[in-house]
Amino acid sequence: MFGLGAAGAAVVGAGAVAASSLFDEQPVAHASSTSDPYPFYGRHQAGIVTPAQDRLHFVAFDVTTDKRAELVDLLQEWTAAAARLTQGKEAGSFGAVGGAPEAAPDDTGEALGLPASGLTLTIGFGPSLFDDRFGLAAKRPSALADLPKFPGEQLIPEISGGDICVQACAHDPQVAVHAIRNLARIGFGRVSVRWSQLGFGRTSSTSRAQATPRNLMGFKDGTNNLKLEDADLLRDQLWAAGQDGSAWMAGGTYMVTRKIRMMIETWDRTSLLEQEQIIGRDKGEGAPLGKKAEFDTLDFAAKGSDGRPMIAEDAHVRLAHPSFHGNAHLLRRGYNFVDGSDGLGRLDAGLFFIAYQRDPRKQFVPVQMKLAKIDPLNEYIKHVSSGLFAVPPGVRDGGDYWGRTLFE
Template identity: 60%
Template sequence: MDETPDDDAPTPDHATGVSRRGLFGWAVGAGAAGLVMGAGGGVVAQRTAAAATSVDPAATAYDFYGTHQAGITTPVQEHLHFAAFDMMARTDRDDLISLLQDWTYASARMSQGLEVSATGAVGGSPEAPPDDTGEAQGLAANGLTITFGFGPSLFDDRYGLAGARPTALERLPAFLGDDLDPAASDGDLCVQVCADDPQVAVHAIRNLSRIAFGRARIRWSQLGYGRTSRTTTGAATPRNLFGYKDGTANILADDTAALDENVWVAAGDEPAWMAGGSYLVARKIAMIIETWDRVRLSEQDRIVGRDKGRGAPLSGGDEFTEPDFSATDAAGAPRIDRTSHVHLAHPDNNGGIRILRRGYNFVDGNTDLGRLDAGLFFLSFQRSPEQFVTLQRALSTDAMREYIRHVGSGLWAVPPGASRGSYVGAGLFT
């Protein structure tokens, strides 16, 4: 990333920029950074319609500060690096606050295509480790967004936050078909990084991990590519690894009424510090690719409830035609099977419940059986976790369950966006 000062450079969040503790992390945290590269991650790329037509996508930059955190309704980017962190033993409330301040300062800079500090990768003393790892030198912002969340486990006596925990923020209940790996689930904190260049995404998590040295460490992470949902009207609906268009009926960024009703925590909701925030669910869903690939096309269509080529519901029309669940074939059978994914997940069959999805494909090599270790890294934002719980329980009879396994999971409270001069999550401590 270039280090060229200009009027668009982010304003530091506190007078000295990054804290002394954060600088110490940069100096001695190289070992912790290695954990990021080995554990995997994800980056999401987003562009506005205007930017897509008038600006080089690589140069697209989103302000870190705002009413809501970036990376929720911003146009979905092409790459994801997701990481969950646990706070270190013997850390206190001041450590947590300074970490969030340091992360905010660095994130505001990186989101504008700058290095994490003014001295960056090569501007400091040659006799000391550089402040920035340097692999993003020369790269623009590439639509980078960095989104932070707080897990249920953060709200305990360690940091005096037990009384501030949202009532709805509990570990997700067990669902039918779960085969969760505890080492790839949950976490005190989460960071969702999305960008249109995978190097930019990995650079962000790598440097946030270094900054956290001595205060927090990565619990698990996941890389993702090839968005599987859209959040803007002009974007084409992407396909998942089963070959089907995914996210056709997703909530879009310009549908403010739907966002207010289904995604953003309202001022009257509890607790007050969450107003303007949301709740993030992450689910790592392994797809049994080889078994799916041997299923005949008509059966695949029946399981999904859509035409694989056009993306149209099996009741007829085009991709964006509303499914007609009353439509029947010549034999009187429903055209959209009642156990299909579309039928079970549709708002019409779930009391109108909607969520905003931002999922990604992942391929993590192969298993010890020689099969693809691949699937969907599902991400959704909703006003209340109960929306996701209700939908997931509705999918207990989903015909697709035979071909997927949920192997990772987590829920985090995503606070509202930070105001300039403050830091993400500041309302939690006031």
């Protein structure tokens, strides 16, 4: 899955910020600066429709305890720490230097003196958590069905899946890394890190106040992504509801992650004309082919002087467009990554794709299946990691905790 946002999710409505789409029907303003905190408590978890921050540290954990009570205790401890960390505080009440010198500190200390930097922490539960260890099998949502095998994917099991994931987004990479490090520290003996991913340079906008960023192929990405301001579409396409079949997920959503390696060197030797034809947009402005401005409507009927469609039949933006998939939309908030080189002088780089939706079976799966079969972009990308997680509703107040509705 690459460039779904740029494929043209329909955008409706206008306004500065949606009142109903983020924190419990209360108006939410954008942070006045990149140093400021976002609220932690609310009907929905932060880090979904929150204006996408610049940096990511994503981690998937395996639960190592088989005791339900220990897992619940961990979620409560994590929630308390997350509430503090997202407000720019240390992970524990004694902090990095305030406790007994003979004891391990309550915080690792590398973020001392740093502001909140817009940190958000978002938790999700993978299909593997709903086995027979914790008595959760009957509560596995039908929408959390295992993803099918897509043509051409080359998934590496060691960097796929996981019982629990945490997405840390911030404007300062040290703040995001600090948060994940401390959650892993708190979880010692009950969870272990399965895999993690650092990301930089968001590859989509989740608010109209943000400019459209570029991916590592040089194209604007996420032009028509679902936005914070699209309250009606978010209610229909993003947030799970009680009538969906899993009451505990009401106010939650479903996350799909895909690590997509780009064949950077091959792409860089491809002509500009071919690059634009593959994507279906021009590389400079980001306009649909045949149009002039980035936000012009995609016209799939328009033809050039040679009688051929301006946007090719197999162009990425056409294949992924909601109009060809029952009006299915995704809210994307992925990131670029560069993980060094592969030892052969090639960059190990690409897109860490993250998308939220109400039901992956109806949204991500059909779109990705179409792309995997015939998208010419497949010559330049390779899917190497995959994750699927049920993201529970938000934490209401200090007496609540991540995943409470699942364990009630």
